[in-house]
Amino acid sequence: MEPSSSNTGFFQELPVIKNQFHDDASLQRIARLFLPRSVLDQISPEAAQLGDDVLSQQVFDWVTDAEHNQPHLRGNGRDAFGKPKSDLVVTEGWRKLQDFGFQKGVIAVNYDSNYGPYNRLVQFIRCHLWEGSCANTLCPGAMQDGAARLLQRHLSNKDTLSPTELKVFQNAYDHLTSRDPGTAWTSGQWMTERTGGSDVSQTETVATYDPYPESSPAPLSDVNEGIPLGPWSISGFKWFSSATDSQMTILLAKTDPSKGVSAFLAPMRRHNPSLVSPTGQKGGSELNGITIQRLKHKFGTQSLPTAELQLQNTRAWLIGKEGQGIHEISTILTITRVHTTVSSVGYLGRSLAIARGFAAVRDAGLGRGKRTPLSAHPLHMRTLANLTVDYHALMLLVYYTVSLLGLSEHPTSSSSSSVPLQPPPHLVAPLLRALSSLHKSFTCHTAVPLVYACMESLGGVGYLLNDESQHINVARLFRDACVGAIWEGTTDVLAGDTVRAVKHAKTGGETLKGLGWFVEQGLQIASRGGGEKVKKSGVDGVRRVWEGVRERVEREGQEELVPDARAVVHRLAEVLVAVLFMVDAAVNPGEVVEEMCRRYLVKKGFVEEREGEGRKDLAMDQAIVYGAGKAPGQAGSSKL
Structure with a gap:
């Protein structure tokens, strides 16, 4: 036996993080579900290139610089003779990451593209890929986006602006929507x-x-x-x-x-x-x-x-x-809340990519001297499979809300679409009013422990701030993900706001009508489509829970609902996710997504676990984690 030393003995192979546009099976399903094929074909080459670019060593070097050399006030806010000053100093890495986002059009694409109601989906797919590498530059980007939309709204009604106001607003809008780092704001x-x-x-x-x-x-x-x-x-x-x-x-x-x-x-x-x-x-x-x-x-x-x-x-x-400040700022808040939820699932998606990469290269003992890669370890794969099911559930809710945002900004005269669950024009605003609060309250709160579980799956190395190997620094992602449930409205604040939306004296009825349309339309699609295992029991179970939630909301007053707002609203969110899961399994059926949907319905109490139903073997867990027909560590596109 030879003793190890600092430079000899076993060294763990570094995990590889693949291009998430190809490797993230959930993101692929989301794109197929909510985008027409013609749009998806147009955006795929540029999105795939972005998926490569955000994982470059140069980008990770900028991230490390932005984390190490944090913003500060020059002289702690004083000059050499004690006079107050406010000179903010930010690092070169921070500026380079902002410039990268400008050049890639992660905000501008919503304003200079012609995908109509799908502009927002195209934009937020880019944000999703960028989130894990942007070192929080998408936070000011979110407010940039909200301000641009607010000014765009006022510029569309120029008669209400004086010539000077028109000049000021147009100048700001042009800067906010620029792709040129030299002029973008x-x-x-x-x-x-x-x-x-x-x-x-x-x-x-x-x-x-x-x-x-x-x-x-x-x-x-x-x-x-x-x-x-x-x-x-x-x-x-x-x-x-x-x-x-x-x-x-x-x-x-x-x-x-x-x-x-x-x-x-x-x-x-x-x-x-x-x-x-x-x-x-x-x-x-x-x-x-x-x-x-x-x-x-x-x-x-x-x-x-x-x-x-x-x-x-x-x-x-x-x-x-x-x-009218609340009315004006609500335009921004709707957008920044969507950005926050996309950041939450973006952090989670990147964390799962790190966990998948680690499992593909790390061995673990199975007892009696046996060892196996974590990607073939039954318990580890079951854990990652459960995380992947929860991740896809959140992705469905978030990107349906994104699709509503796009429809609200580019109204259509009819609900005819190749995309499922596109509501009639008169229900877009009521649905978005409820979901803009609901989806953030539920998603950002739910994502934090899931990101933590990804960190835990790496063991001790997951807890380290791996600046020297920034691509696997899941601890940084966890710390940053924690803020999602706090800023732009906490979990409780937005649960309470959702209750106000459905109980509003003038518009609450229309909001409940929109939610009812969503559930019934989705269950009809689930009943007609594929996924026999899901639709046999799932449709009745989800309808039963929905009717119970709706009945309580209609029966109780706002004051009665507020103390239980988090429980009521999050149960409603689970209903919406269950509907979306079944629609996804029906529209693009397959054994893996049907099993994922079944597991979600069982976990959330919509259906009972029955002997012999579903597949809970290692092969199925691997297919959920890595994609159908794809071995761990294999290159190429993942499929659920």
Whole structure:
């Protein structure tokens, strides 16, 4: 026997992470289910290339740089003689990752493509691939997306804008939707204050209409395009604001206590002719009445600059009407919540890819001296198979919501489509109103323990921050995934919001009608399609649970439902997922997806486990984890 040393003996082979556009069987099924074949054929080459690019060593080097050299205030917010300054410093890796996202059009593709109601699906498939490698740059990207959509909405009704407002809004929109890193912008979204997180009713930020006199023209922002600063002066304190390095922000402030909050667009920086550079040159750029009080020190998302901000005479432009801030910001929130859920399943998808790669190269003992790869270990494969079933369940719910978002932005005159479960036009808005809150409350909360389970599946090495092998750094993904259930509305906040949506005096009935249409239409598809094992008992079981949930929602008042909102809403989410699972198995049938669907229905109590039903052998678990007809570690596309 020879003793091992630091350089001799056994060394574990590094796992390989494959192109997820090909290797992630769930993502492939999602694309086939929700996209027409013609669109899928068009986007596949570029998406496949992105799947390769996000796994390059260069990208992972940028991720490591962004994680190691975290954002900070130069001089801790002071110059050499103690004068307050707010110079935010971000690392080169962070900037390069942002530039990569701009160039790949992960936000712009929704605004410069012609896929109509499928634009959002095309976009979020890209985001899904990018999420595990972007080091949180998609967080300001989400707010960039929301701000672009809000401005697009106002620019579509130009008669309501003054010539100067039109110029300001169009300029910001053009920057937000650019693919050129030299001109592209991100945006902040400043709502949270010390008085409350998602509750903005107690906002202490005040906006005063204070236009510049005609004899003294408004100073310009730091954009070299003659863009003036706005006529509103805003002062207050924002407690939690990400995207601190953005070029603009959308924020909430009160103009009049009787009117509620209003929404504003504020450039982040302005030109100051009196500034002096280190070499003595006059003129330069400074923050627009904004002081960075401090940067937040967080459990995860550490590469993302998140700050407390003091606003003093921050100049801004009113968006829409006074007192309509909640209505305006809801456009952004719907989009940022979808981004957050896509990030959750994106982290989970990448974590499962790491777990699959590790299982393909790691051996484990089976007793009596026997050893086997983890990819052939019955217990390990059962664990990963169960995780994969849960992952696909969340993917179905998230991407159905994405499809509704696309339909809401590109309305169609009919519900005729090759894509299943496309609702009639009049039900799109009510369904999206409920699902935008429901899918985030359920998905982000459910994904966290699943990502943790992937980390656990690597044993001790999964707990390490493997910066030297960044492609398997699942611990980083877990830390960052934890925030999904917190920002853009916590699990409870959004469960309560879903209850308000279905109990609203004017629109709640239509929302329940939309949910009822979804369930019945989906169960009809399941009854007509393939998947005999699923449809025999699943249809009746899901309908029974749905009728129980609906009856309770109709019977009880909002005050009665709120204490149990999480349980009620998450059970409703499981009903919707069960319907989607059965539709997927019916539209694109196969033994593997039918078994996955059966397992989900049994696990969630829609049907009982019966002797002899389904397949629970190693081969089936391997097929669920790695794809049908594909051995662990084998290259090529995975299929469920």
